[in-house]
Amino acid sequence: MRVKCIRGIVLVALLVVAGVGAYAQNSKAADAIRAADQQWEKAAAASDLAKTVSFCQPDGSVLPPNAPIATGTAAIRQMFAGYFALPKVSISWTAVTAEAAKSGDLGYSRGTYRFSFNDASGKPVVDTGKYVTVWHKQADGSWKVVADIFNSDLPAK
Protein backbone atom coordinates (compact mmCIF):
# COMPACT_ATOMS: atom_id res chain seq x y z
CA MET A 1 0.00 0.00 0.00
CA ARG A 2 2.77 2.38 0.95
CA VAL A 3 4.65 1.51 -2.22
CA LYS A 4 1.53 2.18 -4.25
CA CYS A 5 1.11 5.57 -2.54
CA ILE A 6 4.70 6.54 -3.24
CA ARG A 7 4.28 5.42 -6.86
CA GLY A 8 1.17 7.56 -7.07
CA ILE A 9 2.89 10.59 -5.59
CA VAL A 10 5.87 10.19 -7.93
CA LEU A 11 3.53 9.84 -10.92
CA VAL A 12 1.58 12.98 -9.96
CA ALA A 13 4.85 14.87 -9.38
CA LEU A 14 6.14 13.79 -12.79
CA LEU A 15 2.91 14.84 -14.48
CA VAL A 16 3.03 18.24 -12.76
CA VAL A 17 6.66 18.76 -13.78
CA ALA A 18 5.90 17.64 -17.35
CA GLY A 19 2.89 19.95 -17.41
CA VAL A 20 4.88 22.92 -16.17
CA GLY A 21 7.68 22.22 -18.64
CA ALA A 22 5.52 21.84 -21.69
CA TYR A 23 2.58 24.09 -20.90
CA ALA A 24 3.16 26.45 -17.98
CA GLN A 25 -0.27 27.94 -18.61
CA ASN A 26 -3.88 28.06 -17.61
CA SER A 27 -5.59 24.75 -18.40
CA LYS A 28 -9.11 26.07 -17.69
CA ALA A 29 -8.61 28.89 -20.21
CA ALA A 30 -7.00 26.46 -22.65
CA ASP A 31 -10.11 24.24 -22.42
CA ALA A 32 -12.30 27.31 -23.10
CA ILE A 33 -10.19 28.14 -26.17
CA ARG A 34 -10.51 24.56 -27.42
CA ALA A 35 -14.29 24.77 -26.95
CA ALA A 36 -14.46 28.13 -28.80
CA ASP A 37 -12.35 26.63 -31.59
CA GLN A 38 -14.84 23.74 -31.91
CA GLN A 39 -17.85 26.07 -31.91
CA TRP A 40 -16.22 28.25 -34.56
CA GLU A 41 -15.58 25.14 -36.65
CA LYS A 42 -19.27 24.16 -36.41
CA ALA A 43 -20.32 27.60 -37.66
CA ALA A 44 -17.87 27.47 -40.58
CA ALA A 45 -18.73 23.85 -41.44
CA ALA A 46 -22.39 24.96 -41.67
CA SER A 47 -21.37 27.94 -43.90
CA ASP A 48 -23.13 30.15 -41.33
CA LEU A 49 -21.58 33.47 -42.37
CA ALA A 50 -22.93 35.70 -39.58
CA LYS A 51 -22.03 33.21 -36.86
CA THR A 52 -18.59 32.48 -38.34
CA VAL A 53 -17.74 36.19 -38.49
CA SER A 54 -19.07 36.74 -34.95
CA PHE A 55 -16.20 34.65 -33.55
CA CYS A 56 -13.69 37.28 -34.70
CA GLN A 57 -12.86 40.46 -32.78
CA PRO A 58 -14.05 43.58 -34.62
CA ASP A 59 -10.37 44.50 -35.10
CA GLY A 60 -9.22 40.88 -35.61
CA SER A 61 -7.44 39.51 -38.67
CA VAL A 62 -7.73 36.38 -40.80
CA LEU A 63 -4.66 35.64 -42.92
CA PRO A 64 -5.67 33.33 -45.79
CA PRO A 65 -3.11 31.79 -48.17
CA ASN A 66 -2.69 33.35 -51.62
CA ALA A 67 -4.63 36.46 -50.64
CA PRO A 68 -3.98 39.60 -48.60
CA ILE A 69 -4.69 39.80 -44.88
CA ALA A 70 -8.34 40.48 -43.96
CA THR A 71 -8.57 42.83 -40.98
CA GLY A 72 -11.84 43.92 -39.43
CA THR A 73 -15.36 42.55 -39.61
CA ALA A 74 -16.17 43.70 -43.19
CA ALA A 75 -13.00 42.24 -44.73
CA ILE A 76 -13.33 38.99 -42.75
CA ARG A 77 -16.99 38.65 -43.81
CA GLN A 78 -16.05 39.15 -47.46
CA MET A 79 -13.29 36.54 -47.18
CA PHE A 80 -15.53 33.87 -45.61
CA ALA A 81 -18.36 34.72 -48.03
CA GLY A 82 -15.97 33.89 -50.87
CA TYR A 83 -15.18 30.47 -49.42
CA PHE A 84 -18.81 29.69 -48.53
CA ALA A 85 -19.94 30.57 -52.09
CA LEU A 86 -17.80 27.80 -53.64
CA PRO A 87 -19.81 24.91 -55.13
CA LYS A 88 -20.12 21.90 -52.80
CA VAL A 89 -17.84 23.59 -50.30
CA SER A 90 -16.86 21.56 -47.23
CA ILE A 91 -14.77 23.03 -44.41
CA SER A 92 -13.68 21.27 -41.23
CA TRP A 93 -10.86 21.54 -38.74
CA THR A 94 -9.69 19.99 -35.48
CA ALA A 95 -7.51 21.55 -32.81
CA VAL A 96 -4.42 19.49 -32.01
CA THR A 97 -3.41 21.71 -29.12
CA ALA A 98 -4.70 24.72 -27.19
CA GLU A 99 -2.78 26.80 -24.69
CA ALA A 100 -3.48 29.92 -22.65
CA ALA A 101 -1.37 32.33 -20.65
CA LYS A 102 -1.40 32.05 -16.85
CA SER A 103 -3.49 35.23 -16.71
CA GLY A 104 -6.15 33.55 -18.85
CA ASP A 105 -6.62 36.51 -21.21
CA LEU A 106 -4.69 35.33 -24.28
CA GLY A 107 -4.04 31.97 -25.88
CA TYR A 108 -3.94 30.03 -29.11
CA SER A 109 -5.12 26.88 -30.79
CA ARG A 110 -3.20 24.92 -33.42
CA GLY A 111 -4.64 22.18 -35.59
CA THR A 112 -5.36 20.69 -38.98
CA TYR A 113 -8.03 21.44 -41.57
CA ARG A 114 -9.72 19.84 -44.57
CA PHE A 115 -11.20 22.05 -47.28
CA SER A 116 -12.89 20.90 -50.46
CA PHE A 117 -15.09 22.26 -53.23
CA ASN A 118 -15.93 21.62 -56.86
CA ASP A 119 -14.04 23.65 -59.44
CA ALA A 120 -15.64 25.31 -62.51
CA SER A 121 -15.65 22.00 -64.36
CA GLY A 122 -17.33 20.22 -61.44
CA LYS A 123 -14.16 18.41 -60.46
CA PRO A 124 -13.58 18.07 -56.70
CA VAL A 125 -10.62 20.00 -55.29
CA VAL A 126 -9.40 18.80 -51.89
CA ASP A 127 -6.92 20.63 -49.70
CA THR A 128 -5.54 19.62 -46.32
CA GLY A 129 -3.42 21.81 -44.10
CA LYS A 130 -2.80 23.36 -40.73
CA TYR A 131 -3.62 26.51 -38.79
CA VAL A 132 -2.81 28.69 -35.81
CA THR A 133 -5.49 30.85 -34.19
CA VAL A 134 -4.76 33.46 -31.50
CA TRP A 135 -7.64 34.11 -29.10
CA HIS A 136 -8.42 37.00 -26.75
CA LYS A 137 -10.77 36.65 -23.78
CA GLN A 138 -13.46 39.32 -24.01
CA ALA A 139 -14.99 41.41 -21.23
CA ASP A 140 -18.05 39.11 -21.24
CA GLY A 141 -15.88 36.01 -20.72
CA SER A 142 -16.17 34.73 -24.29
CA TRP A 143 -13.13 34.09 -26.47
CA LYS A 144 -12.71 35.75 -29.85
CA VAL A 145 -10.20 35.45 -32.68
CA VAL A 146 -7.58 38.17 -32.91
CA ALA A 147 -5.52 36.42 -35.60
CA ASP A 148 -6.15 33.27 -37.64
CA ILE A 149 -3.75 31.91 -40.25
CA PHE A 150 -3.63 28.67 -42.23
CA ASN A 151 -1.76 27.03 -45.09
CA SER A 152 -1.73 23.87 -47.17
CA ASP A 153 0.26 20.71 -46.50
CA LEU A 154 0.12 19.88 -50.22
CA PRO A 155 2.98 20.73 -52.61
CA ALA A 156 2.54 23.94 -54.63
CA LYS A 157 1.23 23.19 -58.10
Place this chain on the structure above:
Amino acid sequence: MRVKCIRGIVLVALLVVAGVGAYAQNSKAADAIRAADQQWEKAAAASDLAKTVSFCQPDGSVLPPNAPIATGTAAIRQMFAGYFALPKVSISWTAVTAEAAKSGDLGYSRGTYRFSFNDASGKPVVDTGKYVTVWHKQADGSWKVVADIFNSDLPAK
Protein backbone atom coordinates in the same frame (compact mmCIF):
# COMPACT_ATOMS: atom_id res chain seq x y z
CA MET B 1 0.45 76.20 -19.34
CA ARG B 2 -2.55 74.84 -17.48
CA VAL B 3 -4.36 74.26 -20.80
CA LYS B 4 -1.33 72.42 -22.11
CA CYS B 5 -1.27 70.22 -19.00
CA ILE B 6 -4.95 69.38 -19.35
CA ARG B 7 -4.43 68.60 -23.02
CA GLY B 8 -1.55 66.36 -22.02
CA ILE B 9 -3.60 64.55 -19.39
CA VAL B 10 -6.52 64.08 -21.79
CA LEU B 11 -4.15 62.76 -24.47
CA VAL B 12 -2.55 60.29 -22.06
CA ALA B 13 -6.00 59.20 -20.83
CA LEU B 14 -7.18 58.64 -24.41
CA LEU B 15 -4.06 56.65 -25.24
CA VAL B 16 -4.52 54.49 -22.12
CA VAL B 17 -8.17 53.85 -22.94
CA ALA B 18 -7.30 53.07 -26.58
CA GLY B 19 -4.50 50.79 -25.39
CA VAL B 20 -6.75 48.93 -22.95
CA GLY B 21 -9.44 48.52 -25.58
CA ALA B 22 -7.22 47.19 -28.30
CA TYR B 23 -4.51 45.42 -26.33
CA ALA B 24 -5.39 44.74 -22.71
CA GLN B 25 -2.03 43.09 -22.28
CA ASN B 26 1.51 43.49 -21.05
CA SER B 27 3.35 46.11 -23.09
CA LYS B 28 6.76 45.33 -21.59
CA ALA B 29 6.43 41.67 -22.58
CA ALA B 30 5.07 42.72 -25.99
CA ASP B 31 8.19 44.86 -26.51
CA ALA B 32 10.36 41.87 -25.57
CA ILE B 33 8.49 39.71 -28.11
CA ARG B 34 8.99 42.34 -30.79
CA ALA B 35 12.72 42.45 -29.96
CA ALA B 36 12.96 38.63 -30.11
CA ASP B 37 11.11 38.67 -33.44
CA GLN B 38 13.68 41.16 -34.81
CA GLN B 39 16.64 39.14 -33.50
CA TRP B 40 15.20 35.97 -35.02
CA GLU B 41 14.80 37.79 -38.33
CA LYS B 42 18.46 38.86 -38.28
CA ALA B 43 19.55 35.24 -37.76
CA ALA B 44 17.33 34.00 -40.61
CA ALA B 45 18.33 36.87 -42.92
CA ALA B 46 21.97 35.85 -42.35
CA SER B 47 21.09 32.17 -43.05
CA ASP B 48 22.59 31.37 -39.64
CA LEU B 49 21.08 27.91 -39.20
CA ALA B 50 22.16 27.20 -35.62
CA LYS B 51 21.08 30.63 -34.39
CA THR B 52 17.78 30.53 -36.30
CA VAL B 53 16.88 27.14 -34.85
CA SER B 54 17.91 28.27 -31.34
CA PHE B 55 14.97 30.71 -31.27
CA CYS B 56 12.51 27.79 -31.31
CA GLN B 57 11.47 25.80 -28.25
CA PRO B 58 12.77 22.20 -28.39
CA ASP B 59 9.11 21.10 -28.72
CA GLY B 60 8.08 24.07 -30.88
CA SER B 61 6.56 23.89 -34.36
CA VAL B 62 7.08 25.73 -37.62
CA LEU B 63 4.20 25.38 -40.10
CA PRO B 64 5.48 26.18 -43.61
CA PRO B 65 3.16 26.44 -46.61
CA ASN B 66 2.99 23.50 -49.02
CA ALA B 67 4.79 21.19 -46.60
CA PRO B 68 3.93 19.28 -43.44
CA ILE B 69 4.33 20.78 -39.98
CA ALA B 70 7.87 20.66 -38.57
CA THR B 71 7.81 19.91 -34.83
CA GLY B 72 10.93 19.71 -32.70
CA THR B 73 14.49 20.91 -33.19
CA ALA B 74 15.55 18.30 -35.78
CA ALA B 75 12.56 18.85 -38.07
CA ILE B 76 12.78 22.65 -37.74
CA ARG B 77 16.52 22.56 -38.52
CA GLN B 78 15.87 20.44 -41.63
CA MET B 79 13.15 22.87 -42.79
CA PHE B 80 15.30 25.99 -42.42
CA ALA B 81 18.31 24.19 -43.95
CA GLY B 82 16.17 23.60 -47.05
CA TYR B 83 15.31 27.31 -47.35
CA PHE B 84 18.88 28.46 -46.61
CA ALA B 85 20.29 26.11 -49.30
CA LEU B 86 18.33 27.84 -52.08
CA PRO B 87 20.51 29.81 -54.56
CA LYS B 88 20.68 33.54 -53.81
CA VAL B 89 18.16 33.12 -51.00
CA SER B 90 16.99 36.27 -49.26
CA ILE B 91 14.65 36.18 -46.25
CA SER B 92 13.34 39.15 -44.31
CA TRP B 93 10.33 39.98 -42.20
CA THR B 94 8.92 42.80 -40.09
CA ALA B 95 6.49 42.58 -37.20
CA VAL B 96 3.39 44.72 -37.65
CA THR B 97 2.12 43.99 -34.16
CA ALA B 98 3.17 42.19 -31.00
CA GLU B 99 1.02 41.42 -27.98
CA ALA B 100 1.50 39.57 -24.72
CA ALA B 101 -0.81 38.26 -22.03
CA LYS B 102 -1.08 40.22 -18.78
CA SER B 103 0.92 37.47 -17.06
CA GLY B 104 3.77 38.07 -19.50
CA ASP B 105 4.39 34.38 -20.22
CA LEU B 106 2.74 34.02 -23.66
CA GLY B 107 2.27 36.30 -26.64
CA TYR B 108 2.47 36.57 -30.38
CA SER B 109 3.85 38.67 -33.21
CA ARG B 110 2.20 39.20 -36.58
CA GLY B 111 3.85 40.71 -39.63
CA THR B 112 4.87 40.53 -43.25
CA TYR B 113 7.74 38.75 -45.01
CA ARG B 114 9.69 38.86 -48.25
CA PHE B 115 11.35 35.71 -49.55
CA SER B 116 13.31 35.35 -52.76
CA PHE B 117 15.69 32.93 -54.43
CA ASN B 118 16.85 31.91 -57.89
CA ASP B 119 15.14 28.91 -59.43
CA ALA B 120 16.96 26.09 -61.28
CA SER B 121 17.17 28.22 -64.44
CA GLY B 122 18.66 31.13 -62.47
CA LYS B 123 15.45 33.13 -62.66
CA PRO B 124 14.56 35.12 -59.53
CA VAL B 125 11.46 33.96 -57.65
CA VAL B 126 9.98 36.52 -55.26
CA ASP B 127 7.30 35.80 -52.69
CA THR B 128 5.68 38.20 -50.24
CA GLY B 129 3.35 37.20 -47.47
CA LYS B 130 2.41 37.29 -43.82
CA TYR B 131 3.02 35.37 -40.60
CA VAL B 132 1.92 34.75 -37.04
CA THR B 133 4.42 33.59 -34.41
CA VAL B 134 3.42 32.46 -30.91
CA TRP B 135 6.09 33.02 -28.25
CA HIS B 136 6.62 31.51 -24.79
CA LYS B 137 8.73 33.18 -22.13
CA GLN B 138 11.37 30.76 -20.91
CA ALA B 139 12.64 30.17 -17.36
CA ASP B 140 15.74 32.27 -18.15
CA GLY B 141 13.58 35.24 -19.26
CA SER B 142 14.19 34.79 -22.98
CA TRP B 143 11.34 34.33 -25.45
CA LYS B 144 11.17 31.31 -27.75
CA VAL B 145 8.90 30.25 -30.61
CA VAL B 146 6.25 27.66 -29.81
CA ALA B 147 4.45 27.98 -33.17
CA ASP B 148 5.32 29.90 -36.33
CA ILE B 149 3.16 29.90 -39.47
CA PHE B 150 3.26 31.89 -42.70
CA ASN B 151 1.66 32.04 -46.13
CA SER B 152 1.86 33.94 -49.41
CA ASP B 153 -0.11 37.02 -50.40
CA LEU B 154 0.33 36.09 -54.07
CA PRO B 155 -2.35 34.22 -56.05
CA ALA B 156 -1.79 30.45 -56.37
CA LYS B 157 -0.17 29.61 -59.69
